[in-house]
Amino acid sequence: MNTRPMNYWLMKSEPDECSIDDLAAAPAQTVPWIGVRNYQARNFMRDDMRPGDGVLFYHSSCPQPGIAGVAEVCSAAYPDASQFDAGSPYFDAKSSPAAPRWVHVDVRFTRKTRLLSLAEMRQTAALSTLRVLQPGSRLSITPVSPEEWAAVLQVLAQAPR
DNA sequence: GCCAACGTTGGC
């Protein structure tokens, strides 16, 4: 049995593709986190995520980027079927079912929150260490420390500034 | 649409 402490993550999703409302409306309120094609992000899912890990659900590439809800990891990593689908934008000709290059986890809805905008996140000192706020950060999945997780939940419980 | 930052590719 794995007894290591729970981990926390921030995961970016384009709301045009899958918003927090889409996650809430999905079957079993769960979506497969397909389409990650970055090795660092893949490695986080493959090596460091466990069911039960907390997820900050972040809307990116949209008019109001920011944290829109809370979710949790609800599977181990398994191969991303879209990498084998020649009709998919996520197709990867260099991958094969015998040696899948890309894996993903499933993510389940916990709750929708108020939108904690990127601008407000930047104004909040307790959140200044978040990876997603660092200059040039583009990674779609980033680790969140227990302290950062607690700080985000605390700010989410307050009125927007 | 712009552009800075970053990751990947591929020639050498």
Place this chain on the structure above:
DNA sequence: GCCAACGTTGGC
């Protein structure tokens, strides 16, 4: 293994 060129991300 270096590194220039290219593609992508994502806020603005």
